Each structure stands twice: as C-alpha cells, then as structure tokens.
Amino acid sequence: MSVIIELMDETETMTNDKITLIENILQYASKQEQIPAETELSVTIVDNDGIQTINNQYRGIDKATDVISFALDENEEVVYGEEDMPNLLGDIIISINKAEEQATAYGHSLERELGFLAVHGLLHLLGYTHDEQESERRMFSRQESILNAYGLER
Template sequence: MSAVIDLIDETEMMLPEHATLLKDLLHHAFLYENIPEGAELSVTIMDNDSIQAVNREYRGIDKSTDVISFALNENEEIIQIEQEMPDLLGDIIISLDKAQEQAEEYGHSLKRELGFLAVHGFLHLLGYTHEQEDAEKEMFERQESILKDYGLER
C-alpha cells in the first residue's frame, strides 16, 4: 500500500500533465519525508475567487492566495496505524489562477510553480512553518531539496 493522493480540479482547467505531475511529485515527497505507507492527503485546485472565499472563511483574510493547507495531524507525530485505516494528513488547496500569475512573474513554468506550491502545502501538513526566520530557512531548504531531488528546479 502506498500514499493516497486525492486530486480534485474544481476549475476543470488543469492540464492532465499537471495533474500527473502533482501526484507523482507528492508521492516522491512522501518517500523523501519517510511518511508511513497508507497516509493520505487531498489536493484541491481552485480559482482565485474560490480560494479567496476559503481564505476569508477559515483564516479571516479576505483576499486570494496561492496555497492553503489544513493539517489534520497538527501537533501530532505521524504514526504507523496497525489497522487498514489511513493516516489522514490533511488538505492542500491551490489557486490555479495564482499559480499561473506567479509562474509568469517569476519567469518559470507553470509546472514548476504548481510543484512548488504543492510541496509547500505538503510541508505545512507535516508541521513545517515559516513564521520565524530559522523555521522559514529550514522549510524552504527542505522544499527546494525535494523539488531538486525530483528534478523540478528553476
């Protein structure tokens, strides 16, 4: 049994190759981070208006953003479950609109930006943060290391 990644494209605009990339990259990140088999997460692709509504409702911030993560195991260690029940890590929400905007702004591909946002959200599910300078440095180094190991560099 391996990791389960549920991908939902609410925009119906994402290319199949981008869906494949996200699943493959996140499977790679699961292995890279030694996440126990059977762990599960969901990735939902939204537009700017939809992610803004989520951001407003759950975070009290009334603007669109690129990625939001909702960890289900917050402040808990990931453990191997003896039963057949998966370890639910949480949900990652990505704005396809914002990813396209940022890819253009940063001068790299949409694949790179979607991969960056997916790994960023994944690391948040594992408890990584960027609220303090040293934690931010650790998170971004880890993020770049996963992307480089997968072969998705700038």
C-alpha cells in the same frame, strides 16, 4: 505501496499532464519525508475566488492566496500506523490562477510553480512552518532540495 492522493480540479482546467505532475511530485516528496504508505491526503485545485473564500472563512484574510493546507491532526501528535485507523494527513488547496501569476512573475514554468505549491502544502501538513526565520530557512531549504532532486529546478 504509496501515499493515497485524491486530486480534485474544481476549475476543470487542469490537463492530465499537470495532474500527473502534482501526484508524482507529492509521491516523491512523501518518500523523501518518509510518510508511510497508505497515508491519505487530498489536493483541490480552485480559482482565485474559491481560495479567497476559503482564506477568509478559515483564516480571516479576505484575499486570494496561492496555497492553503489543513492538517487533520494539526495540534496533536501524529501516530502513523495505528491499527484500524486510516492515516489521514490533510488537505492542500491550490489556486491555479495564483500559480499562473507567480510562474510568470518568477520567470519559470507553471509546472515548477505547481510542484512548488504542492510540496509547500505537503510540508505544512507535516508541521513545517515559516513563521520565524529559522523555521522558514528549514522549510524553504527542504522544498528546494525536494524540487531539485525531482528535477523541477528554477
């Protein structure tokens, strides 16, 4: 069994290869993080206007960003496997425009950037943060470890 991922491409620009990459890297990362099978999460691909609207509405920041995560149990202890309750992890929203911009700026492939953003979003859903130096080090180290092991090296 595996994690259940609902991926929506609101831009209608994603190729099947890129959709499969995001699904596969999230499955891989979920196993690395020992997320129970049948846990559900969604990924939505939007453009810069779409993510700017979401960023402004929910975070009060009126600019486009690369990825936003909404954990469903953000302020509660997550209890996996409760009977009769679906394991809903949350939502990851990725701007394809920002992913393309950042891939060019960092000199790596769009696939590497999409993988990075997907894993980054997943780790946020699991409670990782980068608001302090130590938590940032921990999160970014974990991201790199997962991406490198999967084969999406810089």
